Amino acid sequence: xAVSSFPACVSExxxxxxxxxxxxxxxxxxxxVAIPGSVEAVNKLKASNLKLRFCTNETQATREKFVxxxxxxxxxxxxxEVFPPAPAAIAILTHRGLRPHLLVHDGLLPEFDGVETTDxxxxxxxxxxxxxxxxxxxxxxxxLIELEKPLLFSLGQGRYYKETDGLKLDVGVYMKALEYxxxxxxxxxxxxxxxxxxxxxxxxxxQPHEVLMIGDDLVSDVGGAQSCGMxxxxxxxxxxxxxxxxxxxxxxxxxxxxxxxxxxxILSHRGH
Amino acid sequence: xAVSSFPACVSExxxxxxxxxxxxxxxxxxxxVAIPGSVEAVNKLKASNLKLRFCTNETQATREKFVxxxxxxxxxxxxxEVFPPAPAAIAILTHRGLRPHLLVHDGLLPEFDGVETTDxxxxxxxxxxxxxxxxxxxxxxxxLIELEKPLLFSLGQGRYYKETDGLKLDVGVYMKALEYxxxxxxxxxxxxxxxxxxxxxxxxxxQPHEVLMIGDDLVSDVGGAQSCGMxxxxxxxxxxxxxxxxxxxxxxxxxxxxxxxxxxxILSHRGH
Numbered sequence: 001x002a003v004s005s006f007p008a009c010v011s012e013x014x015x016x017x018x019x020x021x022x023x024x025x026x027x028x029x030x031x032x033v034a035i036p037g038s039v040e041a042v043n044k045l046k047a048s049n050l051k052l053r054f055c056t057n058e059t060q061a062t063r064e065k066f067v068x069x070x071x072x073x074x075x076x077x078x079x080x081e082v083f084p085p086a087p088a089a090i091a092i093l094t095h096r097g098l099r100p101h102l103l104v105h106d107g108l109l110p111e112f113d114g115v116e117t118t119d120x121x122x123x124x125x126x127x128x129x130x131x132x133x134x135x136x137x138x139x140x141x142x143x144l145i146e147l148e149k150p151l152l153f154s155l156g157q158g159r160y161y162k163e164t165d166g167l168k169l170d171v172g173v174y175m176k177a178l179e180y181x182x183x184x185x186x187x188x189x190x191x192x193x194x195x196x197x198x199x200x201x202x203x204x205x206x207q208p209h210e211v212l213m214i215g216d217d218l219v220s221d222v223g224g225a226q227s228c229g230m231x232x233x234x235x236x237x238x239x240x241x242x243x244x245x246x247x248x249x250x251x252x253x254x255x256x257x258x259x260x261x262x263x264x265x266i267l268s269h270r271g272h
Numbered sequence: 273x274a275v276s277s278f279p280a281c282v283s284e285x286x287x288x289x290x291x292x293x294x295x296x297x298x299x300x301x302x303x304x305v306a307i308p309g310s311v312e313a314v315n316k317l318k319a320s321n322l323k324l325r326f327c328t329n330e331t332q333a334t335r336e337k338f339v340x341x342x343x344x345x346x347x348x349x350x351x352x353e354v355f356p357p358a359p360a361a362i363a364i365l366t367h368r369g370l371r372p373h374l375l376v377h378d379g380l381l382p383e384f385d386g387v388e389t390t391d392x393x394x395x396x397x398x399x400x401x402x403x404x405x406x407x408x409x410x411x412x413x414x415x416l417i418e419l420e421k422p423l424l425f426s427l428g429q430g431r432y433y434k435e436t437d438g439l440k441l442d443v444g445v446y447m448k449a450l451e452y453x454x455x456x457x458x459x460x461x462x463x464x465x466x467x468x469x470x471x472x473x474x475x476x477x478x479q480p481h482e483v484l485m486i487g488d489d490l491v492s493d494v495g496g497a498q499s500c501g502m503x504x505x506x507x508x509x510x511x512x513x514x515x516x517x518x519x520x521x522x523x524x525x526x527x528x529x530x531x532x533x534x535x536x537x538i539l540s541h542r543g544h
Binding site: 135137 | 402405410444
């Protein structure tokens, strides 16, 4: 299906970047569930001569805990291959001498253990879920509005995501709330930020045209990768909706049923 | 102070509309506190031949309870003179055959007692304060996203307001959150909606150029009134900030220290 629209450039590829949630697995209670065929698909990519990285906006757990969950689901994956927003945020804080007020999920807090947070001069929000109470959002607002130049970082800008028990509001919704409250524009760390994709490309040692991004989020994964010069393919799993295939501004370089199909097409085009 | 910038048209005035919170009183624990001189200022206006109405985005209590609070603070004010968003919203629901899912303050719920809310086909949000939990916002989002054409009404669109214990996020922040989550634009009921100001003018039986609006919110009170053809004066109480006097898009027709000063200037220009 949709074979005709698969990127013709596949034979020149040197690397692949995969989104995680909605591509490898569906989140939910406990560890969530692996999407059928995705464990084997990752193994096939690892056995090829393609470089492989994982790029995620996951911010509910530290990178170690999160990768541990993926390993329990059966994935052959290491911490050094996974790029979430929090470590990128810490690099920015260090570089710019910033002390954050954190409005994030309890599970992410250990990631910021070494970071100075007293007398904050910026605010960082992640997918805080239940921590997005009225009190906590008001507290983040008060920190911002008292700064001479309010500085807000958002770890991703998703609208919502799907868990096994239904749709959940994502961090982007609260980013918009604080942007409006303070009349400011947040700096997004994570997909679809170009700087974020560039840091992954730089780690791979590859040029954008040599790399294919595969994700379930048309705007953040596919559109973000394309704006960096990569090709972007969307899978029909996770948060995919049929209306994505007639989106007014983003058109995927290919659309496939799932990761297993995408990997088979990549490898068969390369003569494996 | 700022006498030179006071509207020159004062001698032709036939009516005055006052905002309430931040102009007559500061909200906070219990009934809040009257702003010095404001009780007498309202009495002076009532003793003049100017028509007087009160236009508020207050949505934490029914109109009756809210006016009772103002009376306890010493204000000579009646329910029929006060225009809040909720009664205007109910008129729209009735006219359009809509059944709302309500995300509002507990104190406002009795206002909607006669309104059908089962099988909702729209969402109404007001200044729900502590009721703006993650769970409640997610619930309102789920109602919206399941509608074929999501319909969101916001009772005002304020960014924040000041209580005696500090700044509080207002309904507009959550309106922006749900707008982004569902990729929609809310319909605002309350200031600065032109339709809302028009309904007050219509009750007064006056033309816009005959009426002066006095408020502490530069955009919502002053800008909203001006876009209807009224003059708008800002007081330096409530949520006033010095930066309002160099706002990029809204310029008040006058800026005064408080309501007492505004009323003295109006009445002295009229030869009282």
